[in-house]
Amino acid sequence: MKNVTIRLICIMLSLTGNTFAQKKLIKKFLSGTSDTSRRISFIPLPAVAYAQETGLEMGAIFITSFYTSKTDTITRSSAINGIITFTTKSQSNFVLKPDIWTPGNRYHYSGAFRYKNFPFNFYGIGDSTHKADEDPLGQTLLTITAEAEKLIGKSIYAGINAGYENYSYKDKEPGGLYGAEKIYGKEGGRVLYVGLSAIFDSRNTNTYTTKGSYLKLNYSYAPHLMGSGNFTGSLIRADFRQFNELSPETSLGFNINYQTIQGNDLPFYLLPQLGNDQVMRGYYTGRYRDQNLLTAHAELRWHFMTRFGLAGFAGTGSVFRNSEFSLKKLKPNYGAGIRYFLDPARGLTLRMDYAVGEKRPQEARQTGFYLALAEAF
8 A cells, every 4th residue: 555645735716707706715815915904714725635545535624713802912813723524435534623812812722623534554663663564554533632721920821631532443454563463452442631731932923933932841641531441641741842033034943842651551542653744744644653752843934925935844853662762763854845824914824845754774765745734833
């Protein structure tokens, strides 16, 4: 099975023969002007993708942006984003992500609801898996997360979070690595967790950030409520970001990300994974997974036109077991991308990135092409 996915998100400007409607769409998506009215913005986009394991995937993406206060200019932009797609091989994907800032940014509420019935490729556990061991699995997952944060000091927030996750798997081609290896959580499982967060956030904006700092520390605990065979233990995450404005059009951002899972009988589906459209672009999500993950990135951004920008990025990272971190095992990633500003005034971007990863012996160099909403960090 080829591990190649071509994703296209198209803005269709000629859906109607009505000249007036076409002009309105052209003005909305291609105009060099910026709407600063602070009114509700709703942007629907068709989504089309193709992969050998899914066939043709079709659906829609929508971005709803608004302000909870139209008079308080320091209040950050809130958003509710969603995606719904279906494939010709009877698979589906549904995601809904609210991100709400109250007036004066005193409270921040966020979360996600996701249902996904999609295949993926399993390569084993660790930082040195092999392409030749690729084993296709069927996956069905349901995840619900919610976070609430309160401003308790200048740029300082305290928060609580909770989540529920349910996974099930099916070996699509028995006889491969998945069936042969001793892997905990092969049939799937459930996890319910609650946690606390501490956040420092001095960013000038929560969308296209050009200056300021962000640090989020989160500890979550999954108690023994789901029964035997399900995860009980701790999940810890740290996310640090620093942005420096080099000129009115150019900024430099840095990001350090750490994740760990601690407990007995760690299910493979909860292990931190190296590679996605945000962390370590260029690697297939799940190609490398283990108990801990540590990554560091830098990204140079150039917003040279009202609607368009460019970015170049580089980073390194690794997954590892407790007490087994090694600088020699750090993997590289680098690449570049184009930014299209769906809403320049609010910093809402559609990004297209091409990233390159490591080249392992007797394998092609790992690469990835991404079309995604919002910045990677």
